[in-house]
Amino acid sequence: MKVPTPLTGCRVDRTAFDHQVRLSLSALDPDEGYRVDAELAIETxxxxxxxxxxxxxxxxxxxxxxxPVLDLFGQTISSVEIHGKGALHLTFDNGAELHVGPDHHYESWHLTGTGVDPITVGPGEETAWQPPPQPEPHHTD
Structure with missing residues (x-):
């Protein structure tokens, strides 16, 4: 699994809560606008x-x-690691750390957006790591 290193330097622009915890993450390139505009969704x-x-x-x-998740608002990710079978570990510039381990029964986290490769850590073993399914191309006959 490729570690989503583009998240390093991203700022938490929004936190949202329902049956998931979602962090909106972005990083600007001074010359070209958004380098990363992504969402991390935590489900376990x-x-x-x-x-x-x-x-x-x-x-x-x-x-x-x-x-406690609200304190991540405005913070910048200083390091990103993935361990074992999909455990995500983020460190923030204020010293906070976020750790999301894989779950045996449910999708534990997923990352989507611009500037990052999509990742879904689903239930089961390491082989369950996969990007979200891409839509099938529509053909008009």
Missing amino acids: PFLLCDPHGQWHELDPGTGASLA
């Missing part, structure tokens, strides 16, 4: 270490308990 329990070193076990769809 994850870990967030705040800038003070306190770890939070968080679960999408749990409302106010997701408040």
Whole structure:
């Protein structure tokens, strides 16, 4: 699996919560506009270490308990790593860390957008990593 290194230097422009936790990420190229305009969607329990070193076990769809994620707004990703069978680890410029491991039963996270290769970490083993399906070309006869 290719590590999505273009996320390094991206800023968190928006956080959104429902049955997923979504981070809108962007990075500007001074000459050409957006270098990256992407969304990271987290669908399973994850870990967030705040800038003070306190770890939070968080679960999408749990409302106010997701408040620590709000502190990622405006922060910049300083490093991106993928470990093992699809565990995503992001470090932010304020010292916060986000860790999303793979799940045996559900899609745990996916990344889509401009400037990044799409990634979906689905249930199961490492072989379950795959980009989201691309739409079939429509032929008119």
